[in-house]
Structure formats: C-alpha cells, structure tokens
Amino acid sequence: MLGRLEKKYDVVVVGGGPAGMGAALGARDSGAGRVLILDREPDPGGILLQCVHSGFGLHYFKEELSGPEYAERFLAKVVDRDVDVVPDSYVSGIAVDSDGSKRVRLMGAAHGIRTIQARSVVLAMGCRERTRGAIRIPGTRPSGVLTAGLAQKLVNMKGVLPGRRVVILGSGDIGLIMARRLTLEGCEVLGVFEIMPYSNGLTRNVVQCLEDFGIPLQLSTTVAYIHGRERVEKVTVAPLGPGFKPEMSKARDIPCDTLLLSIGLIPENELSQSLGIELDRITGGPEVSSTLETSMPGVYACGNVLHVHDLVDFVTNESLLAGRFAGERAQGIRRPADNIHLVPGDNVRYCVPHTLSPEREHTIYMRSKKAMKPCVLRVGNLLEKKLRFVVPAEMIMLKIKPDLLERFQGDSLRIDIHEESGGEEPHG
C-alpha cells in the first residue's frame, strides 16, 4: 500500500526506480509476505519519470512505452501485489545484527525518523551523473554547464529549456536523447563531442537522435575551455593529441549558451560503502554472487547501483532475480554457495555477477573494452559464441546452462572476446 509503513518486513528495498520495483515484485514472487520499497523522491519511478521518450518495455511488456508509462505500470503491479511503498523517505543507514537481521534507518516528512527490521535488504539506489569537476574542464564557472540528466529534468518535468544554443560533451545515451529532444524544442544543438574514439551511447541512439537530425558527432575530441562570466558564452573544442591532452593548435571556438555533459554514470554506493560492502573497482558497484548477494550476507544489489545498464528491460530482469533471492533468504531458503569465479579476460572490461554456481542457469552481463567485429566470445573451454560485433557502449548478455557448468573442473572461469580470424591468441 502506498504510504503504509510497518515495523518489520521480510524484504526492504532501497530505491523505488525500475530496479527497486522489479526487486519488490521478485520478492513477492518468491513468496515473501511483507515487502517494503523506500524511495527518496516524492514520486516513485526513479529516472524513468523524466524519460518521456518511447523505447521502454519492448522486452518486458512486449510493447513500446514511455518512461513514465513503464513506471506507472510497474507501480500499479507493485501496489497490486500488496507491497508497501513509502516515497519521500531517505535511508540514512543500515545496521546488521549478530543474528543477521537488518535494521534500516530512515527519515521522512511523514514518518519522522524510524528504524525498520528487515530479514533481507535489496540495494537499488541507481546511479548519478559524472560532473564537470570529475573531468576538470578549465575556464570560467558560469551557469549553463549542466549534466544531460538535469537538462532532461528541466525540459520534461519543469517545462523549461536549459538554453538555446547547445554543445554536448560526451556521447552517453542521455546526451544523445537530449540532442534530439532539444532540437525538437527549437534549440540549436551545435555538436556532440566525445573524448573516446567510439560513441558511448547505443548505436540506435546515435542513428535516431543525431544522424536523423544532422547533428555532428566528433570523436576523440573534447571541450578544452569554457568561456563566459555569468552565463556560458562559448566553448573551445579541441581534438585529443598524445597522452589524451587536447591539441590546442587545432582548437576552435563554438559560440553557445549551454554545455551539456553526458560523460558517464556512477553507481550511487555511498550507503553500500557505509555497510562495508566490497565494491568492484571497474563497475563501481558491489561484487555479487550469482544470487546477486553482496559481500554482506542478506544484502542484495540490482540495477544501476550494481553496474550501469543500457536498457531498463535488463534492469528489470536482473531485479526480479535479486528480489527473488532476497525473498527466499527471508523465508530461510538457502542456495548452495557459488564455487566458480568469473575472470574478465581479453577485451572484457567486467562481468556481473562475479561468481557462479553449477546449480542453475545464469545470465552474465558484460562489457567489452573496445569495439570488435566480427568476434568470438569464449567462456573458458566450455562455450564459444560468435558475435557480429561488440562495442563498449552495448552490454553483452550471455545465458549459461547448468549442464555446461557441471562439466567444469576448476574454480576460475575466464571469459575472452577475440577477433574471429587471427585473434590475439591462437585457437585452443
């Protein structure tokens, strides 16, 4: 029920975005009776609420929905399944008792400061955007330099424009989507500049949001200087030379009033860190077992707090799973411990989860370090899969059947991606 807050729950989910709602449903599916979602915003739904473009739900609802529609459907399902949802509540800490039960400390305008008992906890806090400070663009500090996500909120939720002549640094998906959105609102989007030699957004977004509107995308280029006292007046862009430094001799100025940043997302793990949960240095999210349990027993993680996803449908699948295992644990059901470690090998940046069990089927999510086409994905000597291409911007999803793992002798399973012919290593 929306707004109801009891003292004890089987599963408490921190975050009411797509991951949190998916986890709550998963927990209910597993048979957990009492499930609570805590969300810090006045309305649950997370970042979906500002994503008014369509393209959500193709995998999960088999329909193309806008972000708010996707969120609304999920929230209706969650409430219908008798999950308690308390918006406007901020989780300030989680304590673990000696018997493994958790105490979740929260505060909110409606309930004040409260401590809730939970058998398991699912972390679903999502991520935040990297800011100007993280890449230290030199120049002045005027207004008009903002993250693409904040611009999206201004346009889609507040009905105002962040500016009229816009330069975008970084080719993350939110930046690409905002290039199209602002063009449709009558703004001039003067170009998208990406520091890497490849786009950081989905190919479909590059095509549909930039190419269809004639917006130039310049790779291996950065904004090297911001000008303007009170408001952005222009930016200097420059190609990157040796050592990733801008080559100022080839720099040019672009007059504009706005600089949007779409330079990456960072999982919001401050709460996880305060619990002492082990984080993966590459993903910025917790290290998790195949049940999506973190290094703290009974605490699970899913969605963008675990690793940054491209598609909300993948978040939903992952969260249903995390919720299911969290719910099972709350009812005293234990799964056999994982005994296989996944090791990211050649051209694999990371894999999630970090360990596997031969007990059941697994979905492994991973990203490549660089683009390759065509190529072969190898899982130890168990499996080879041909891929048309890989790019770092698009997550690779791989299902592994239990019978395959039963044949595996050893404790570390290495995943590599090699070019199809004449790869970096001879075929074994």
Add this chain to the structure above:
Amino acid sequence: MRQDPAEYDTRYWRIRGPRGRGRIKGLFGIPSPGYPMYDVAIIGGGVVGCAIARELSRYRLRAVLLERQEEVGFGTSKSNSGIVHAGHHASPDTLKGRLEYRGNVLFDSLHKDLDFGFRRIGELLVAQEEGELPVLERLKRQGEAKGVPGLEMWDRERLRREEPNLSYRLVAALHAPTAGVINPYEFAFALIESAVANGVELKVCCPVEGIEAVGGGLRLRTPQGPVEARFALNCAGIFSDQVAGMLGLKDFSIRPRKGEEYMLDKRLQGLVRHLIFPVPTPASKGTLIIPTFDGTLMVGPTAEDTDDRGDLTTTYEGSDKVFAFIRRICPSITERDTITEFAGLRPVSDTDDFIIGPTRVKGFINVAGIQSPGLTAAPAIAEHVLGILKGERLPLEPRDDFRPRTPGTPHFAALDPEERERLIAEDPRYGRVVCRCELVTEAEVHRAIDHGARTLDGIKFRTRAGMGRCQGGFCTTRCMDILAERLKKPFHEITKRGEGSWIATPMTDDA
C-alpha cells in the same frame, strides 16, 4: 519598489528627531535635496564591509552597505581558502601583520555570537628539507613576539604520529594550535544579518557608479538613486582602486592575484587533521591542504597575477601545479579525487600591505588591498576602521538595544539523532531531504531564504545543497522550485548568482 525620496526623508527626520542629537537640521550646512543623509556608507559587501557594518551597528548611527551583486560575500569572500590564521605568518612591521593576530583573537566572541562554521583545528607548517628549518624557527619567534599562543616545533616522529598520511620525507613542522577553518561565506552572511538586525541598511544590486564630494559629505551615484553620506568606506576589494579613482584618488592600484582551489571527494575526509602549509614564498603562503569546516578536503591555492578583474578561470596549468606540489607533501591525493574547482582573486595592492585610512577627500576612507590574511584580519580591520572614524569625529554612541547574538541555522547533517528527531517533530520539512549528497533538508532551504538567500548559490553557500559529489544534479530543480515559490517569481527567473546567470529559459510557444 524604490522608496519615494520625500517620504523616505520624512521617515528619516522622524526617526532621528526624538533622539535629540541636535546635529540633524542643516547638517554640514547642506539642505538635503530629498535623499537621506547617512553617517556612513560602506561600499562593498565582502567580509571586510560586512564586518565593519556589524561593528557600526553597535552604535547609534545611520549606516548603509552598498553591494554590487545580488548577495553579499559573492566576490573574493566566498572564493578563498577559508582559513583563520594563527597570526605568526605576517611580519609585525606591516599593518596586515598587526591586524592578523588581533583578528584571530576576536573570532572566539564573534563565533559565539553569530554561530557560523568555524573551528580551530590548528596548522602545521611543514619543512620538506633541513634547509627550511630556520624559516620555521624564525616564524615561531615572530609569532611568539606577537603573542601567538602554543607555537611548537614537532619533530619527524611527532609529525608522523599526528599526521600519518603525510609524506615520510617531511623533516619537521611548526604547530600553531589556534589556526582555524571557517566557512567564509557563512561568516559574511552572519555578519550582515546581525548588522541588518541592528539597523544597518543593505542595498544589493547596487554598484557605485560615481562619487562626488558635496558640502560636508559624499554623494554616491547608484542605479537605485544617489546615496549621501558623511563618510564613505571603500571596501570594494579588487575594484577598490577604481572606486577611489572616481574621486580622482590615484595613490594606489590593485592587481588581482588569482588563486585556484580544488575540492576533493568526501571519501578523503580525515586524511589530514590539520591545515598543512609548506614553507611560504614571497608571493603567497604556498599550496595548502585544507580540511574545510564541512570536512571536505581542499587543495590550493595557486598564485598568478592577472590584469583581468573578472578572471575566475581555472586552468590545466593551475591544476597540474597544485597536484604536483601536493603529491610531495601528501602522496595519497591525486587529481582524480577532484569533485569541483574554483578560483578567487586576491586584491593585492602595490604596497603589498593593507591600505586603511582617510584620504585627501574628506570623509572618504580606504579599506583596500585586503589580501591574505584579510579574512582573518576582518574583525580587527573593523575595529581599526571604527577607531579611524572616531578620530575623524564621528560620534560613536553605543546603542542600548544592540543585540549581539544572531542564532545560526541548524545544519541537519551535523546533528545527532535526537536533535534530528526533535526538529522533524517541530517542522516535518526537516524530514524531507532535498540534497542527498550533503543531507540538506527542505526546512533548511526555507531557512536560508528567510536569512536572505535569493539565488541558487545563496542557497548553496548557506546550506551546502549542491556542493556535494553530484554537484547539484539532483537538487537543483528542488531548490529552484522553493526559491520560485518563496520569491513569487516564475521558475525560469531564478538565477545561479544574480543578473545574467540564468539557469533556464521558457519554451517557445510555437514549438
């Protein structure tokens, strides 16, 4: 909006009349042309102007502070290292050297009265080689001669024990326990709030555009109409030579010296516990490690002379310099820890000292060239200026209704659970988190507006909303909503820091 001068004037007479000071009518022999005559007009609302305003508010005077920006403290006062120096750095032969130590001493009572962010965490001046030890010894003697308490030499072992994260190559340090960190903008806000509560007038968005001597006073031209005063105090910071130039006074010049500072992620909190100074050079006190009052580490500043009085740029060269230097003192700090950076301008005069005193234009008093340690010295500068005014025969009659204390606003994040609970029970808006990175609640944003915030930066510097690791990504629209509601302005009219710094613009109707 602007008050009708005639009406204003009448009020003025009414207020002044019953006090029977007898020097109202025909004051200085000029019949007022319909504008109020102030005793003192302060030009510039930085910490120095605000400290003087607050000091003046103890007396039965008519004083006004004119600030060119939308809020006070938005110039050099907010963009500095936020340090209250112990007082041993500057030579007692200079005015700044004399006022520095006195300023430090005055901070205790000011802090008690005004409740701004301030803590004496102590300073360590570290020597990187044996050759620097004589400098430490000299500064210790200099400080002791001035009366700076508790100065102590720490050997290598003591230094390692107290600050284990500093480089093992450091050979010794001079410890000054009375040095402190301060939120300089909070200090400026608290000073002006107290001054205004005690009767000083504040005019913002009110740059002085010209000054002329009239009768026994000065007439300051501003976009809000002329302001006449018997005394005008030139506290215009980096523009103070230009303000003096309006009266043809050209006896000093200001050349800004830019300092870039880099704020680091909160996870480094506690890496060092003291302010860490290297051995100083003639141009600056060097590049420092500053555990700010709010717990965020900051490194900087650089020191680059510039001719551009608006040059608040940060540069690759600046950041390379800062981090290359800091790594030698504290190897665990890297540029990757930066969450944001900023630059400020020190108003360095050509005498390299504070320029405080009357000029050949009667009533016009310079309070200029207030570079480091200006923040520390500010309370002593105010005292000093009051002395000058007294010498210039401004009668200083203490007000019996002066209220020294202005309660600060609670910072929710800094409170213990019981206090938090009590606040939420009193005002449920304390339970609603607006800025998650710094744990700032809705009630605090409202309080900031009650206390004078008019811009997003005004909210940020009062509450810390938007100062954390997401740099306003999540809270910007919430703060703008509250500002729009409270100031009864459309959302898109809310600015970052005043005119020109717009954040959003309306959508075109035909889109």
